Amino acid sequence: MTAAAPTRADPDYNFAYLDEQTKRMIRRALLKAVAIPGYQVPFASREMPMPYGWGTGGVQVTAATLTPEDTLKVIDQGADDTTNAVSIRKFFQRVAGVATTEATAEATLIQTRHRIPETPLTEGQILVYQVPIPEPLRYLEPRETETRKMHALEEYGLMHVKLYEDIARHGHIATSYAYPVKVEGRYVMDPSPIPKFDNPKMSNSPALQLFGAGREQRIYAIPPWTEVVSLDFEDHPFDPGGAREACALCDARGVYLDEVIVDDAGGRMFVCSDTDHCRGRIEAGHVGASAPAAAPHGAPA
Amino acid sequence: MTAFAAEALDGAFADAPAEASRAFRAALDAMSRPGTLQHAGGARPPAPLPPAAGALALTLVDAETPVWLAPELRAGPVEAWLRFHCNAPLNAAPEAAAFAFGSPASLLAELDRFAIGTPEYPDRSTTLVVLLDAFEGAEAELTGPGIRGTARLALGSSRAEILALAAPNRALFPQGRDLFLAAEGRLAALPRSTRLREV
Numbered sequence: 001m002t003a004a005a006p007t008r009a010d011p012d013y014n015f016a017y018l019d020e021q022t023k024r025m026i027r028r029a030l031l032k033a034v035a036i037p038g039y040q041v042p043f044a045s046r047e048m049p050m051p052y053g054w055g056t057g058g059v060q061v062t063a064a065t066l067t068p069e070d071t072l073k074v075i076d077q078g079a080d081d082t083t084n085a086v087s088i089r090k091f092f093q094r095v096a097g098v099a100t101t102e103a104t105a106e107a108t109l110i111q112t113r114h115r116i117p118e119t120p121l122t123e124g125q126i127l128v129y130q131v132p133i134p135e136p137l138r139y140l141e142p143r144e145t146e147t148r149k150m151h152a153l154e155e156y157g158l159m160h161v162k163l164y165e166d167i168a169r170h171g172h173i174a175t176s177y178a179y180p181v182k183v184e185g186r187y188v189m190d191p192s193p194i195p196k197f198d199n200p201k202m203s204n205s206p207a208l209q210l211f212g213a214g215r216e217q218r219i220y221a222i223p224p225w226t227e228v229v230s231l232d233f234e235d236h237p238f239d240p241g242g243a244r245e246a247c248a249l250c251d252a253r254g255v256y257l258d259e260v261i262v263d264d265a266g267g268r269m270f271v272c273s274d275t276d277h278c279r280g281r282i283e284a285g286h287v288g289a290s291a292p293a294a295a296p297h298g299a300p301a
Numbered sequence: 302m303t304a305f306a307a308e309a310l311d312g313a314f315a316d317a318p319a320e321a322s323r324a325f326r327a328a329l330d331a332m333s334r335p336g337t338l339q340h341a342g343g344a345r346p347p348a349p350l351p352p353a354a355g356a357l358a359l360t361l362v363d364a365e366t367p368v369w370l371a372p373e374l375r376a377g378p379v380e381a382w383l384r385f386h387c388n389a390p391l392n393a394a395p396e397a398a399a400f401a402f403g404s405p406a407s408l409l410a411e412l413d414r415f416a417i418g419t420p421e422y423p424d425r426s427t428t429l430v431v432l433l434d435a436f437e438g439a440e441a442e443l444t445g446p447g448i449r450g451t452a453r454l455a456l457g458s459s460r461a462e463i464l465a466l467a468a469p470n471r472a473l474f475p476q477g478r479d480l481f482l483a484a485e486g487r488l489a490a491l492p493r494s495t496r497l498r499e500v
Contacts, residue, residue, distance in 0.1 A: 014318055015318035015319060015322065016318070016322070020317060020318060020321060021363060023321070023322075023325075024321075024360065024361055024362075024363050024365075025365065027325045027328075027329075027360065027361060028361055028366070028399075029424070030329060031328060031329065031332050031361075031428070031479070032424040032426075032479070033424075034329065034332045034333045034447075034492065035332060035479045035492035035493055035494060036423055036424065036475050036492075036493065036494070037446050037494060039423060039424065039475060041424045042422075042424075064325070065322075065325070065326070065329065066322060067319070067322040067323050067326050068319050068322070069323075148421040148422075149421060151421075152419075152420035152421045153420070184446050184494070186474070186475060187475070206449075208329070208333045221333075222446075223332075223333040223334075223446040223447035223492075223494075224333060224334060224447055224449075225446065225447060225448055225449045226446040226447065
């Protein structure tokens, strides 16, 4: 596990990379987003020193929100040690000098790509999501002028038609990630491509949830203790799904698992997507069916 | 140099990036947890602008944000201070203002003219920065997003006026006006989603 104490920020950059004018613009957008839960606030997204699709929206939200006292955690699909997470963490170590951690409970600000940590978040923590397509209605209606109007009029029938067509075709709602939610009974919102398994964690969370879409230039938010409901039908209630297996390394059940192909003969194992949660359980003595022979999380091999 | 010109040059953040980030976190915490009081320091604006309102201005106000100042703040040291440090257009009409600073009574006098946004863009509204003496005395009970159950906020003798400032928000939502309340070094917020009643 890697945790790093605060360091001196690179003096060639302003604190947290962005200039103060840009931060003021993003901060104003963030405050509006919190005041209107689930509503997409346009903002003048800047070019960042990483390509679109690598979390430029999340990085700008994090940069505008970080204080020198923060402890930052960055995850990509639940993992602290994948390319996207490592590069963003190093970026903020360099330009903001903040402390970093992999432990969910120690972090004050967590930037995430496509997962919510398994460890329950607490009061005072901030979760920043990287969002590719912020508009939940975009694939149903390509025109921004129209989707704006649909949100204004609370006209979400089209979304229910889409879910109904899922049922007509597959017998159940087949959407398994980026599953649309309604925030505080008003705005339909894209939760970013988190698995629908994570949707229930968004509702009435003690933590503040911020969403940044860099290419699409939108910021939105869910304040703490806010109701977030996954769209469904009375006769087809929302089902978060989840694996039947236990984690092969730490034997955890009721968590989100990744399928790992281990040989050319169709062999596979299921391991926790949340690497911090998995390591914590292994350290606490939990042993999975395949541990420790093939341990990908830095546990002794 | 006039008497208040020298005063206008002083009192901004000593280390702008760090102090603005802390002041913003105070504002973000206030907005996401209505009813809580946050410390927003680092600014020393001239009276009658509370230090917390000064920190908020230094953190959020710039040349892109037209500001409406209540009559009691105009043409004095506060206007000079904001002009020097924020470089903001300070004589905005209430309809065009991104931020409005003033006492509860002077904001209430112009309330209907402040922007509430449009149905498509409810974020294009005026944020009211309400200047108070203290957070003590008569309380209001708050419910809504960001609040677990109910919260209480002491508003004192300004309670009726602040309730009146926030009252239209309930019917206007998602349009409406967000309120920051500032007294001395402390900040609270009443986003448009918060419902208030006297207790």
